[in-house]
Each structure stands twice: as structure tokens, then as C-alpha cells.
Amino acid sequence: MEKKKLIEIANLRQYFPVKKESLLQKEQLYVKANDGITITIHEGETYGLVGESGCGKSTLGRVLLQLYDQTRGDTVYFGRTVYEYQPKYYEKDLNDLAKLHEKAKHLESKINNEDPNHTSVDAYDDAMRHLYRLCGGLVFSDNYSEVSKLLLEEYKAGCNVAQLEKKNASAEELKAAEAKHDAILKSIEQMKDSYRSNENFAKIDAMWEHGIELPRLTKEEMRILREDLQIIFQDPYSSLNPRLTVGQIISEPLVGQKKFKKGSKELEDYIIEVMDKCGLEAYFIHRYPHQFSGGQRQRIGIARALALNPKFIVCDEAVSALDVSIQSQVLNLLQELKETQNLTYLFISHDLSVVKYISDRIGVMYLGNMVESARSEDIFRNPLHPYTEALLNAIPTTDIHNKELQILEGDIPSPVNPPKGCKFHTRCKYAMEKCKCERPEWVEIEPEHFVACHLRSLKK
Secondary structure (H helix, E strand, C coil), X not given: CCCCEEEEXXXXXXXXXXXXXXXXXXXXXXXXXXXXXXXXXXXXXXEEEECCCCCCHHHHHHHHCCXXXXXXXXXXXXXXXXXXXXXXXXXXXXXXXXXXXXXXXHHHHHHHHXXXXXXXXXXXXXXXXXXXXXXXXXXXXXXXXXXXXXXXXXXXXXXXXXXXXXXXXCHHHHHHHHHHHHHHXXXXXXXXXXXXXXXXXXXXXXXXXXXEEHHHCCHHHHHHHCCCEEEECCCCCCCCCCCCCHHHHHHHHHHHCCCCCCCCHXXXXXXXXXXXXXXXXXXXXXXXXXXXXXXXXXXXXXXXXHXXXXXXXXXXXXXXXXXXXXXXXXXXXXXXXXXXXXXXXXXXXXXXXXXXXXXXXXXXEECCEXXXXXXXXXXXXXXXXXXXXXXXXXXXXXXXXXXCCXXXXXXXXXXXXXXXXXXXXXXXXXXXXXXHCCCCCCEEEECCEEECCHHHHHHC
């Protein structure tokens, strides 16, 4: 059965500007926290995200929830359709389609006027289909007229070639007409590439199967959608307001989303029900965060995230601040809630052994880039990227027959000025000359097993 996708991220970039050291510094530098991330998270799964501190894991989780305004790329949520949610940008896209239709009719008229012997609109339909094919199914808002002009010239050039063939034209005349035809095609292709690089376009709905494009939502639209998308923070103390009781902390999102009336008996009953699901006693409802242990405080954070019955939760280092004995309890709770509440998780951690316990698939990040992604068992059975291999070798084990613990040497390079080529080549024992100058492509080596490594591309 085909998996239903819930979140799709494509070419996501998140850059943070660095304060200039002096007034004389002209170039603006950026911390490239996420530098071209592409992943899909399916409904009902836990996608584990692992990597060293500073690799951009937490930033990705926050950008996904639009807690940061992403610099570039696409983040699409499929838990609701644009027809159901009706965001403002959808109306704009429909208007753009209407404008396209008007310009298309103008193009039809122009084609028919230029070729009076052509009485059918079949060529127009073919031309429009060709336009969509050339432009990858994109609807242009501002530059459509230029594309229309080139398309018209291409159509005329094509007719000229056909007419010349009928007239038994010389080989030189045919060659010249074909050269013109090829030149116009090349111009359109270059224009398409330019639009892609500058992202000066809007996608038609069918391209994203009617999912909601999160970066295009207004602040109010995103606030309403928080009902579906929640987060559990790393620090179970600083993420809770010390001036509010447990009941008040959990009630905030419920009252904010107008699910219950503040102070009502129904609200209190519901809060106690949510607390029970998270292993919290009912009499805790009037206590304050400082009166609880770290594990209990994290359960309060989980209850707050769970209160709105979300479909997707980012678990941002949700067990990293807890004792090892408490970690397993919280992980078991998260796993139980996932099954009973039909939740989907993005589980972020620097510990591969923890990620293995809860994740269906794992993505490995290094310095803002995804370097490997596969099913959890495949990552541990057959790691393909040297960085993944190094992380696995650094996991402590009690197996006396296992090889010695290996620590990954070297410091992570600066995200402001990362190495060229493969960013890991400065610490990789397999690095080749190619790794120093050419960035590896993201390729599928095995079914659902992706990696960005020149070494693996050569062996494929």
C-alpha cells in the first residue's frame, strides 16, 4: 500500500544574517543553518533526524512549523487541502490562472490572425500544452507575455518548416528554418531555468496535489493551523511558564483556539483527561512547574502539545535533558501516544541509539545538509555515508566482541563559510580530490535509501 505523505520539504534553505564587524564590511554574511533540505514525512511514521550539535536539526524543525520565516524552498502540509482551508494565496493563484486563460485566448487570436489558413484551435491547444511542458507545469504571473511571445515565434517557425517542406524548399532553407526553431526552443529553456533559479513563479495546485504551502500563509492562518502542528521543546523547564499552573499551561492553546470557554467545567474535565493520557495525576492540575521533576515537566510539555489533537509533532531533543532511566519512560509514552492518537513525529536527537528506538526512518544531517536518509534498520545495517558510519562507531556498546569505540575527530567547520564540495571532506578518511571541489548529488542507492556521497555514486 502506498504511503500517504503528510509533510513535504523541497530545497529548503534557512540563512541567518551575521552582524557586520564594521561599517566598511560590504558583504553580508549568513549562517547557513539549512542549505537545501529535501525530505518527505509520511502519515503515521516517526522520522528521526540525527547529527552533531550545530548541524541545523532544531532549525529545520522550527522552520517546518514556520516559527522562523524560511529563506527559500517549499514546505507543504497535506493534512488539509487548500479547498478545505481556503488560504488567501489560493485565491491569488486562482486569479493568476484566470489571467493566464485571458492571455491564452489572446495568444489563440494572434496565432489565428498570423495564419489565416489555420481555422482549427488544435494547434493552439498543442501550443499551450507545449508551454506547460516547457515550463514544468508552472504558471507565470509577471513574465507570461515574454513566454507567449517566444512561444508564438516558435509556433510560426515550426509552421514555416512545415510549409517549406511542402514547397520542396532547398536543404539550405530547411536547415536555416530548423536552426531558428532550435534557437527559440533554447531561449525558452534558458528562460525557464532563469525562472527556476530566481523562484519568480507560483506553482499550480496540481503540482503539490492540493497541499497547503506553509510559507505562503499569513500569520493568522498559520496560528489557526497550529491546531494540527505542534512542538515538544528540549528543556522541560524553560519551555513552561513558571507563573502558570499545569492546568493553565495546558488550557492556553485550547482557549486560544476557542475549543473551550476559559474557566469552564468542560475545560477542566478535558485537561484532566489529557493529563491522564500523559501519565499525570489529576491533582497535579493546580501545581506549578517547579514542583515537578524533569521527567514530569516533560510530560506536561507533551500534554500541552497533545491537547489540540494535532496530526504532527516536532519532538525537538525531547529526551536529551532527561536522565537515561527517565528517557525510556518518555520514549515509551511518545510511542504509545503515536499509536493511540495516530500521530506523526519528526524526532530530533544527537543520539543515534535513541533515534533508532523510536524512528521508522532516519535522516542524517551535517552542517546544514542531509547526507543520508533510509529506513531505521537500513541505516544501522548498511550505513552508506562516512559521517553516518562515524556516528555509529561512536555509540558506546557492552558487546565485548565489538570493535573499539571510535570518536569522530576534528571540529565542525563554520556554517558561515563552509568547505566547498562535500562539507564533510575535511573530516572524512575516504575523501577524494573530487570531494573538495564538487558537491555530491542526492541519489537513491537502494530502495528508499538516499545518500549524498561521491564514493557511493562511483560504486552505484
